Amino acid sequence: MEKDLLKLLKEGGLILYARHGTATVGVDQVNGLFQSCQYQRNLSEQGRHEAVYYGQMLRYWQIPILAPITASPFCRTIETAQLAFPNVQVQIDPFLFEIFMLDGNLSTVQQNSILMAFQSMLEMKPPEGINRVIIGHSFPKNVGLGVIPNMGTVIIKPKGLGQGYEILGKLTLEDLAKLDSI
Numbered sequence: 001m002e003k004d005l006l007k008l009l010k011e012g013g014l015i016l017y018a019r020h021g022t023a024t025v026g027v028d029q030v031n032g033l034f035q036s037c038q039y040q041r042n043l044s045e046q047g048r049h050e051a052v053y054y055g056q057m058l059r060y061w062q063i064p065i066l067a068p069i070t071a072s073p074f075c076r077t078i079e080t081a082q083l084a085f086p087n088v089q090v091q092i093d094p095f096l097f098e099i100f101m102l103d104g105n106l107s108t109v110q111q112n113s114i115l116m117a118f119q120s121m122l123e124m125k126p127p128e129g130i131n132r133v134i135i136g137h138s139f140p141k142n143v144g145l146g147v148i149p150n151m152g153t154v155i156i157k158p159k160g161l162g163q164g165y166e167i168l169g170k171l172t173l174e175d176l177a178k179l180d181s182i
Helices: 002-011 045-060 075-084 096-101 108-123 173-177
Strands: 015-019 069-071 090-092 132-136 153-158 165-171
Touching: 002 153, 002 165, 045 075, 045 173, 069 075, 075 090, 075 132, 096 108, 096 132, 108 153, 108 165, 165 173
Parallel strands: 015 132, 069 090, 069 132
Antiparallel strands: 015 153, 153 165
16 A cells, blocks of 8 residues: 555645644644744754654655645744755645644534635645645544644545545654655
C-alpha cells in the first residue's frame, strides 16, 4: 500500500493535510491577535526540527508541491510551513482557525457548519501533477480527519466540488521517512 502511496504522491492531484510540529506546553490566549505569538503555544525546538525534516522528506521523495502553502493563522502553523518550505510563499487561511475551534464548546450546528465548509475545501482538486499542502491542526477524536499526531499527514484524494474525497492514508513523520520500505 505505501509503495502505491508514494507513486500517487509523485503523480500529484492530492491534498496533504499536515498538523503543525510539536508545540510548547501551555494554553492559547489568541483573542483574535494572531500576530502576537507571545499569547500562543509556539513551536518547540523539537517542533522546528520536525518541520524542517518534513520538508526535506517531501523533497527527498520528489513529491511535487503547489505554491503557496496554506496555513492556519497561528504562529506555530505559519512557522511550520516556513521551515518546511523555506522558498515557498505561505498563504494564511483564517478558516483553518475554525478547525482549531472544533475542540471547543461548539453547538452541533456550528460544528457541522465548519465540517461542511472543510469538506468543500478537501473536495477541490489541485492542478494536474502537483499536490496542495495545508498546515493546520488536529481534530477531536471521530470528528473530521480525526486525531493527527504532530507533523502527521493525512493524504486526501479530492473527487471534485460536491463529489466528496477519499482518505488514502495517514502518515506519521516516521512513516513519511520510510515510504518506500514499508
